[in-house]
Amino acid sequence: MAEPTMAVREGSTPRDEPLMSVRDLQVEFSTSAGVVRALDGVSFDVRRGETIAILGESGSGKSVTAQAIMALLPKPAGSIVGGSIHYAGRDLAALPIGDVRRICGTEIAMIFQDPLSSLNPVFRVGWQIAEPFRKRLGMDKQQARAKALELLDRVGIPDAGRRIRDYPHQFSGGQRQRIMIAMAIALEPKLLIADEPTTALDVTVQSQIMKLLANLQAETGMGMILISHDLGVVADVAERAAIMYAGRIVESGTIRQVYDYPAHPYTQGLLASIPSTKAIGERLVPIAGAPPNLLALPTGCSFHPRCPYAVDRCRAEIPLLRRPDGWEPGHVAACFRSEEVLAHD
Amino acid sequence: MTTPARVSAATRTMRRARKARRGVRLRIVIPLIIVGLYVVGAVIVPILYHFDPLSTDLLYRLKPPGSVVGGGSTAILGTDQVGQDLFAQIAMGARVSLTVGALTLLIAGVFGVLIGLLAGHFGGWVDMVLMRIADIQLAFPSILLAILLASVLGQGLTNIIIVLSIANWVVFARVTRGQVLALKNREYVEAARTLGAGHLHLIFRTQLPGCLAPILVVATVEFGHVILSEAALSFLGVGVPVGVPSLGSSIQAGTAYLTTAWWISTLPGIALLILVLATGILGDALRDRYDPRLRSA
Amino acid sequence: MLGYVARRLLLAVFVLWGAITVVFIVVRLVPADPAVLIAGETATPEQLAALRAQMGLDQPLVLQYLGYLGHAVTGNFGNSYTQYVPVMKLIGQVLPNTVLLAVLACAFALIVSFPLGLLAALRVNRFSDRAVTTLSLLTQSLPGFWVGVVLMLVFSRQLNWLPSAGLDSPASLILPTITLALPFIAILIRMTRSGLLEVVGEGYIVTARAKGLAERRVIFPHAIRNATIPIITIVGLEFGTLLGGAVITETVFSFPGIGRLLVTSIQVRDYAVVQACVVVISTAFVLVNLVVDLLYGYLDPRVRLS
Numbered sequence: 001m002a003e004p005t006m007a008v009r010e011g012s013t014p015r016d017e018p019l020m021s022v023r024d025l026q027v028e029f030s031t032s033a034g035v036v037r038a039l040d041g042v043s044f045d046v047r048r049g050e051t052i053a054i055l056g057e058s059g060s061g062k063s064v065t066a067q068a069i070m071a072l073l074p075k076p077a078g079s080i081v082g083g084s085i086h087y088a089g090r091d092l093a094a095l096p097i098g099d100v101r102r103i104c105g106t107e108i109a110m111i112f113q114d115p116l117s118s119l120n121p122v123f124r125v126g127w128q129i130a131e132p133f134r135k136r137l138g139m140d141k142q143q144a145r146a147k148a149l150e151l152l153d154r155v156g157i158p159d160a161g162r163r164i165r166d167y168p169h170q171f172s173g174g175q176r177q178r179i180m181i182a183m184a185i186a187l188e189p190k191l192l193i194a195d196e197p198t199t200a201l202d203v204t205v206q207s208q209i210m211k212l213l214a215n216l217q218a219e220t221g222m223g224m225i226l227i228s229h230d231l232g233v234v235a236d237v238a239e240r241a242a243i244m245y246a247g248r249i250v251e252s253g254t255i256r257q258v259y260d261y262p263a264h265p266y267t268q269g270l271l272a273s274i275p276s277t278k279a280i281g282e283r284l285v286p287i288a289g290a291p292p293n294l295l296a297l298p299t300g301c302s303f304h305p306r307c308p309y310a311v312d313r314c315r316a317e318i319p320l321l322r323r324p325d326g327w328e329p330g331h332v333a334a335c336f337r338s339e340e341v342l343a344h345d
Numbered sequence: 346m347t348t349p350a351r352v353s354a355a356t357r358t359m360r361r362a363r364k365a366r367r368g369v370r371l372r373i374v375i376p377l378i379i380v381g382l383y384v385v386g387a388v389i390v391p392i393l394y395h396f397d398p399l400s401t402d403l404l405y406r407l408k409p410p411g412s413v414v415g416g417g418s419t420a421i422l423g424t425d426q427v428g429q430d431l432f433a434q435i436a437m438g439a440r441v442s443l444t445v446g447a448l449t450l451l452i453a454g455v456f457g458v459l460i461g462l463l464a465g466h467f468g469g470w471v472d473m474v475l476m477r478i479a480d481i482q483l484a485f486p487s488i489l490l491a492i493l494l495a496s497v498l499g500q501g502l503t504n505i506i507i508v509l510s511i512a513n514w515v516v517f518a519r520v521t522r523g524q525v526l527a528l529k530n531r532e533y534v535e536a537a538r539t540l541g542a543g544h545l546h547l548i549f550r551t552q553l554p555g556c557l558a559p560i561l562v563v564a565t566v567e568f569g570h571v572i573l574s575e576a577a578l579s580f581l582g583v584g585v586p587v588g589v590p591s592l593g594s595s596i597q598a599g600t601a602y603l604t605t606a607w608w609i610s611t612l613p614g615i616a617l618l619i620l621v622l623a624t625g626i627l628g629d630a631l632r633d634r635y636d637p638r639l640r641s642a
Numbered sequence: 643m644l645g646y647v648a649r650r651l652l653l654a655v656f657v658l659w660g661a662i663t664v665v666f667i668v669v670r671l672v673p674a675d676p677a678v679l680i681a682g683e684t685a686t687p688e689q690l691a692a693l694r695a696q697m698g699l700d701q702p703l704v705l706q707y708l709g710y711l712g713h714a715v716t717g718n719f720g721n722s723y724t725q726y727v728p729v730m731k732l733i734g735q736v737l738p739n740t741v742l743l744a745v746l747a748c749a750f751a752l753i754v755s756f757p758l759g760l761l762a763a764l765r766v767n768r769f770s771d772r773a774v775t776t777l778s779l780l781t782q783s784l785p786g787f788w789v790g791v792v793l794m795l796v797f798s799r800q801l802n803w804l805p806s807a808g809l810d811s812p813a814s815l816i817l818p819t820i821t822l823a824l825p826f827i828a829i830l831i832r833m834t835r836s837g838l839l840e841v842v843g844e845g846y847i848v849t850a851r852a853k854g855l856a857e858r859r860v861i862f863p864h865a866i867r868n869a870t871i872p873i874i875t876i877v878g879l880e881f882g883t884l885l886g887g888a889v890i891t892e893t894v895f896s897f898p899g900i901g902r903l904l905v906t907s908i909q910v911r912d913y914a915v916v917q918a919c920v921v922v923i924s925t926a927f928v929l930v931n932l933v934v935d936l937l938y939g940y941l942d943p944r945v946r947l948s
Contacts, residue, residue, distance in 0.1 A: 070852055098857070105854015112852075117845035121944055122867050132853055167943040183853065480653070481660030483879075484924045488886030493920050496908040497671050573785050577890055580787045581905055596788055600894075603795045610795070614788035622783035629779065 018045035019191055019223040020069075020108075025093065026082035027061075027068050027247075036294045038064045038078070040247040046191060051217065051224040053234040053255065055270070056244035057291050062227045065244075066193045068093070069225075070110055071100035087191075105136050109184035113196035115176035119168035125179050126152075126164035132186045151182040155212060174205035178212065185216055191223045198233055210237050231274055235259065243267045246292045246302035249321065253331030263324050263333035263342050265307045301335070309337045372630035376623035383439050383620055390436035402428030407606040423608045426598060431608065435616045438592040441585060442620065445502065445575045446568050449509040454564055457514035458556070461521025462548050465529065476522070479515045487512040488574055495583040505584055509571050520563050524556040531555075558635040565628035569621040576617055592617045643946045646939050654932045661924040662714050666707060669917045679911055680723045719918035724910050729918040733900060737922065739809055740888055740899035746815060747822035747884060748877070755827045759834025764861070766839060774831060782828035786887050790821040790894035807896040814897075822891045826884055833876045837869040844868070871941050878934030882927045 027039040039061045046052050054062045067073045068080055069092060085092040088107070092100050104110070112118040120128060129151055130144035139147070145164070152160035155178040157171075168176055177197060184192060194213060198206035214237050217224055228234050234241070235255065242252040243266065251264040262268040269287035289306035292298065301319050304310040313336055323331060324338035335341060390396075405414040406428040414420045414430070422431040464475040485493075491512045498504040528534055529552075537551045578584035579593030592613045599609030677693040678685070685693075694700050697720070698709060713719065719729040755778075762774040797817060798806030805814045841847065842865055850860045889901030896902065900919055907915035939945045 072848055072851055101851060101854050101856075103854070104852060110852045112845060112849065114845055118849045120846040120850070120864055120868070122871075122942060123863075131855070135855060135859060167947065169944050170947065180849075183849070477656065477660075480657050481664065483882070484657045484661040484928050485664075485920070486882035486884075486886035486923065486927060488883075489889065489920060489923055492889065492904070492908065493665070493668055493916065496916065497668055499673075569783065576785055577787055581890065581893060583908060593785075593787075596785075596791060600791055603791070604799050607795055610788070610791045614785060614792065617785050617788065618783055621785070622780060625779050625783045 018047050019087070020046045021086040022065070022069070022083070023086070024083040025065070025068060025080065025085065027064055027073065027078060028081045029074075029078045031077065031295075034295055038247050038294065039068065041083070042244075042247070042249055043083075044242050044249065044252065046223040046225055048190070048223055049217065049221045050240070051214075051226055051238045053226045053228060053238035053241045054244060055228055055231055055234065055241055057229060059246075059291050059294065060244040061247040062229075062244050063195055064247075066110065066195050066225065066227055069193065070104050070108065071097045072110075105132060106187045107189050108191045108193065109187070109189040110193040110195065111177070111180045111184045111197050114200045115173060115180045116168065116200075118180055119176060121168055124165055124167055125171070128168075129179065129183050129186060132183070136187060147186070148182075151186060152179070155179070155182040155185075155216075157182075173201050174209060177201060177205075177209050181209075181212065181216070185220070185222075188220060189222055191225070192217070193225045193227070195227045196229065197226075199228070199230070206233060210234075213237065231259070231270060243270070246294065246297060248302070248334065250303070250335070251333040252321070253328075257328060257331040261327070261331070261342055263327070263331065263338040264303075264335045265309050265337075265341055266303050267333075268341060268344075269306075309335075309340060311337070369630050369633050372626050373634070376627035376630070379619065379623040380627070383623075384443060386436050387440035387443055391433055391440065394430060394433035394436075396430075396433040396437055400429070404428065407602060407609075409606070410608055410612075422612050423606070425595070425609050426602055426606070431595075431612060434590050434595060435592065435613050437590045438595055438613060439616065439620065441502070441589060441591045442572045442575060442617070445505055445509065446572045448506045449513065449571045449575075450564055450568055452506065452510040453513040453567075454517050454560070456510065457517025458521045458553075458560060460514065461518040461523075462525060462552060462556075464518065465522040465525025466544065466548050466552060472522070475518070479518055482515050485512075488577060491574060491578055492581065492583055495578055500583065500586040502585060502589065505575060505578060508578075509574055512574070513567055513571060516563055516567060517560065520559050521556050524559050525552050528552055528555045562628060562632045562635055565624055565631055569624035569628070572617070572624075573621055643939060646945060647936060650932060650935045650939075654928050658925060658928050659711075661928070662711065662921055663707075665917050665920050665924075666710055669913050670703075672911075672913055674911065676723065676913065679913070714921060719921070720914050722907075722915050723912040724907075724915075725912075729914050732903060732915060733918055733922055736899050736903050739897065740892070740901060743815065743818055743822060743891070743897065743899060744881075744884060744888060746819045747826065748881075750819055751823040751826040751830055752877075754823070755830035756834055759831045760838065760861075762831065762835040763838035763842070766835075771835075775835070778828040778831040780828075781824050782832075784824060786821060786825055787890045787894050789824055790817070790891055793817050793821060794894070809898050814895075818891050818895045818897050821894070822884065822887050825887060826880060829876065829880050829883075830873070833873050834869070837872045838865060840872075841865045841868045867941075871938060874934055874937055874941065878931045881930045885923050885927055 022045070023043050025039050025042040026037065029036045029038050042061070042065055044052060044054075054065060056062045064073070064078070067078070069085055071092070073079065080093045083093060087103070090103075092103070095103075119125065126145060126148045129148040130139075130141075133139045133144035133147050134141070149160055149164055152164060157163055157175060157178055163171075168179070171179065177200075181197075192213075197213065198209050201209065210233060213224065213226075216222075226234050226238055238255050240253065241255045241258045242249045243258065243264065244250065245266050251258060251262065251267045253263075258267060259271065262271055266287070269285070272285040273287060275284060287306055288308075292302050292305075298305050298315070300316050301307070301310070301314045304314040307314065317336075319334045319336050321332040321334045322338075323329060324333060324342055326339075327342065333341075402414070402424075405412070405420075405424050406426055408414060408420055408424040408428075410421060410423040410431075412420050412423060414424060414428075420430045420432065422435065425431055425434060460475055460479075464472040482490075491508045494508040494511060495504060498508065534547065534551050537547055542551070575584060576591065576593030576596070579591040580597045582594075582597070584593055585591045595613040596610045596617075599606065599611070599613075602609055675690075676697065676699065677690045681689055681693055691700075698706060701709075717730055721727065722729050722732060725732065758774050758778075762771040765771045794806045794817060797804045804816055805811065806817070808814055846868075847860060847865055850864045851857075855864075885901075888899060889904060891897065892899040892901035893905050900922060904916060904919040904923075907913075907919065
């Protein structure tokens with residue numbers, strides 16, 4: 001699956017300007033119990049034609065990252081309190097919400113976890129797909145409808161000409177997600193954010209949707225941020241991966257670096273807890289303990305209470321992302337003991 | 346950097362949330378105090394004034410608020426068309442309102458909750474029959490049903506309570522049934538069922554407790570409705586019998602003297618309004634507290 | 643959709659049958675003998691017996707019931723006890739006035755409450771939300787008949803701007819309409835607000851925002867169209883309260899409508915008219931709810947197409 005996207009990448013200069021560059025992003029939520037720092041210094045780049053996977057447990061901040069980029073943080077509870085989101089020469093974190101939304105409609109698009117609740121139940125799907133054409137490009141009804149039909153065909157809805165007049169509840173889960181994708185790619189965005197796009201779907205449908213996303217990316221050369229808790233789903237599609245824990249990126253690198261040589265104990269734990277074909281009959285190893293309470297984060301490294309490698313330093317100091325000594329460039333982890341973790345594997 | 350401004354935005358929303366929570370507490374305490382004052386006033390004032398609903402004092406009739414009347418006392422809210430002290434009359438009317446309200450809630454509540462529990466627990470044809478009865482009941486606007494029944498049964502406090510109970514049980518039945526259906530498949534109810542608990546135990550020990558919060562909310566809101574309905578029936582002349590002072594009949598009596606003695610109609614109405622408003626605020630606050638789905642903050 | 647319509651129709655017919663039956667039973671509970679009520683205390687036993695035979699009161703209760711049911715279906719409720727004309731003629735004279743009043747009050751309530759509910763929902767927990775919510779709570783606690791009395795006191799007696807009673811000119815409709823609409827406004831504001839708040843949290847609203855639509859476009863039509871569905875249901879349910887309120891409002895303003903006819907008939911113990919009035923009002927209520935149910939099916943494709 002990765003071949004066509006690689007080709008696109010080689011076509012442009014390898015170290016060209018990133019499409020989007022997130023730097024030291026900080027997001028806070030105010031709840032009745034106190035202020036929660038949902039994102040604490042998140043940085044990453046997305047390039048044209050590249051897919052970056054953001055992985056982590058629920059509550060790790062991966063969805064909040066997407067919401068922050070799209071200016072969809074729940075108001076008034078959530079707000080960006082620091083950092084920047086550079087896109088096409090502008091900082092989305094500093095722009096008024098209205099301006100960000102305008103960019104989002106045309107250049108950055110998003111698809112969501114639950115395609116049923118994400119589609120408006122009282123409007124026909126054709127109308128919903130045609131809406132951006134009519135409202136953003138000013139097309140008339142006929143033109144917009146033709147475009148919507150074309151899109152439905154393109155995302156693989158059979159008998160699109162008839163089904164364009166149906167309502168969301170008349171489609172299956174996988175078809176609904178295809179419709180969401182059609183809506184997202186309508187205005188040919190340069191960046192697509194997919195927030196758990198396959199979590200609500202059957203396993204067989206999951207791979208079809210991932211294949212569709214990869215094909216569309218190959219055709220259009222758009223960048224993609226793929227958010228998931230499922231390391232298996234993204235493995236074939238993404239080139240790079242960032243692992244999040246408690247609002248921070250704890251490890252990032254190419255997908256092979258991260259999957260084959262995890263340098264953070266949390267990543268190692270995640271990989272050990274997924275079933276794989278080569279380890280049939282072996283026990284799955286769950287990560288000890290529970291995900292952290294963002295209201296009362298542990299001191300030092302947030303992962304230390306669950307970490308088999310933890311030492312005194314981990315309880316006192318917050319580790320920064322760094323390249324483990326003697327390993328490839330581009331692979332970083334936020335752990336004082338990455339070398340031991342890598343050696344253990 | 347714009348950071349300081351953004352931080353203050355976050356703390357501002359938090360402060361607002363905290364204020365909202367304190368608001369809920371105030372919105373529970375203050376209405377309770379008001380209702381308490383009404384209860385105390387309804388008990389004490391008629392005794393202090395040696396109130397006799399049948400006594401008249403034509404010499405001091407239609408006196409405006411603050412007038413000095415017979416015996417040198419001051420009628421702070423004036424007197425009515427037969428010379429009775431309006432304040433004492435309002436207190437007596439509140440006594441009727443509160444009694445009718447409380448007893449109606451008790452009867453309609455117990456009856457409605459029982460029906461709701463049965464319908465929700467047994468489901469099937471029991472549910473079907475009970476809910477169709479409720480549908481027919483709902484075909485009558487509740488005040489219309491009350492008027493019809495009251496006109497047939499005749500005037501009297503007991504009849505009013507019966508009539509209003511009949512007109513109000515459905516709300517309790519529906520809310521309870523809905524809640525039971527929601528609870529039915531919860532693990533703890535299923536656990537009790539698999540452990541072999543009987544119907545009685547299931548209904549009263551596992552389901553009823555889960556229904557209490559919404560029932561409490563409904564009861565508070567209905568209390569105001571019932572008091573308003575009683576006043577409306579008395580205003581229409583199908584409520585309390587002649588000679589029993591009620592806020593509704595006082596307002597009705599005053600309509601004949603609107604130009605000469607505005608206070609006779611106006612002041613009992615305000616007394617009624619404050620009482621109903623207090624229960625309304627209380628009901629809202631309880632809902633905010635117990636029904637997080639409807640919570641706005 | 644056809645199945646849905648059929649089910650709703652069946653339920654409406656069933657509920658109407660139940661309502662008519664309940665009225666029959668309740669009116670038979672009257673301790674007084676209708677023949678005595680019509681002929682007066684001075685009538686001879688022979689006169690009374692003749693009257694009873696003429697009215698069919700000497701027949702078994704079941705036959706009386708079936709006859710009554712048959713007549714009710716055709717809209718025949720016999721003659722008034724006191725005015726010796728067909729009951730439906732009396733009702734026919736006043737029913738249009740009540741319908742006019744109810745429609746005006748409904749329209750007025752919708753026009754006032756929708757923007758206020760929208761405002762409250764969009765500015766939730768801000769000052770304007772608190773003001774609107776408090777206002778609606780206050781309005782809801784107002785005793786309708788008392789509001790009528792006070793409005794009459796201020797605008798008719800003191801200021802002399804508007805007529806206080808009857809229905810002689812369009813101006814006569816103003817005070818009754820306001821009185822009748824007030825509690826309705828209160829409920830509608832609350833429902834619009836909570837309905838919108840619920841919808842605004844839904845996934846498809848996030849999608850609409852992510853599509854880059856302007857916030858105005860997110861609310862109209864995405865949020866509104868969904869929020870309208872519960873609001874319409876409430877309009878139907880609360881229409882009953884509105885009809886009940888009409889009885890009181892018409893009495894306060896001596897408005898020639900079916901509510902006032904009902905109350906005056908109760909006072910003179912004319913149970914033929916009382917019975918018919920209650921059946922007619924209940925029928926109106928059931929029909930409005932039927933329309934609402936069908937509208938609901940039309941607005942929500944999930945209901946229509948299932």
